[in-house]
Amino acid sequence: WHHLSQASHQPVDRILETWTGVPGYPVLVARRTASTVEITQHPFRYLGTPPPQLWPVPLTYRIGSTEGRTLLDGARTTLEAPAGTPVLLNAGRHGFYRVEYDAAGYEALARAWPDLDPVDRWGLLDDLYALLQAGRIDFAHYRPWVERAWDTSDHILVVQLEGQLTALARLVDYAGPVAALHQEFLARQRRRLGLDPRAGEPDNHAAEREPI
Incomplete structure (x- = not known):
């Protein structure tokens, strides 16, 4: 892990220690503003109320036709996204997390459905x-x-x-x-x-x- 961290310039050792040592996984909640997408993470559970927990989440995304990636290393992050542009988190399904969008986010993805x-x-x-x-x-x-x-x-x-x-x-x-x-x-x-x-x-x- 140490050598992977050096090669990638990312905290791979800390990421893997968290993901292998902490039970469960997060849901990322995406909320649109006029020109951004605010992303927050919460523990995902089917039943009950989970205790607070944060994961370092390697995030892949697509804004319109532009793909990108970042590390969500905390409770929240923000992506720049023009109003009405579809924003897809976990593009390619490489990440181990759920995604929940607000109404505007789902509406934009519904319009983009034929092209996904x-x-x-x-x-x-x-x-x-x-x-x-x-x-x-x-x-x-x-x-x-x-x-x-x-x-x-x-x-x-x-x-x-x-x-x-x-x-x-x-x-x-x-x-x-x-x-x-x-x-x-x-x-x-x-x-x-x-x-x-x-x-x-x-x-x-x-x-x-x-x-x-």
């Missing part, structure tokens, strides 16, 4: 599902993001949404709006995949078709 890489779409849905489970957002907030992705042919998103929606539908005994969303996703994917294999179809279609 599959791994970043997967990351947004993964965080939203975790935030839903933790009670930080409600189903009405989660649902539109599923609807943006329910016609997807990206393998990682198909598998992800099938797993998320099946788990949620089981919780409500396959009834109500959760079950309706689940059924609509399955119907759309069945139309895309078909019930039987087709000549020349991608190999991953068989893996997608089985649970669908």
Whole structure:
């Protein structure tokens, strides 16, 4: 770790000591202002109130089409970002943390959705599902993001949404709006995949078709 710190000019030894010695991981909360994004970190928990804890977080981000990285070494940091420009934290999903945006942040990312890489779409849905489970957002907030992705042919998103929606539908005994969303996703994917294999179809279609 010491030599990695010297080569990278970053406190790698302290970063790794914290991440390997402290249980849990953070959620980064991003709040837009007129020309910046204020980022704060908090311990993430599905249940209960966690004790205060800070991690040195190697942060990757994308502001519009510009990528960058920084070390969040404390409770908060600020990034410059013009109003309305989409800001994606944990770009590429290299970091071990959740991200929660405010309404303006989610609105900008919704507009940018068609241009996001599959791994970043997967990351947004993964965080939203975790935030839903933790009670930080409600189903009405989660649902539109599923609807943006329910016609997807990206393998990682198909598998992800099938797993998320099946788990949620089981919780409500396959009834109500959760079950309706689940059924609509399955119907759309069945139309895309078909019930039987087709000549020349991608190999991953068989893996997608089985649970669908």
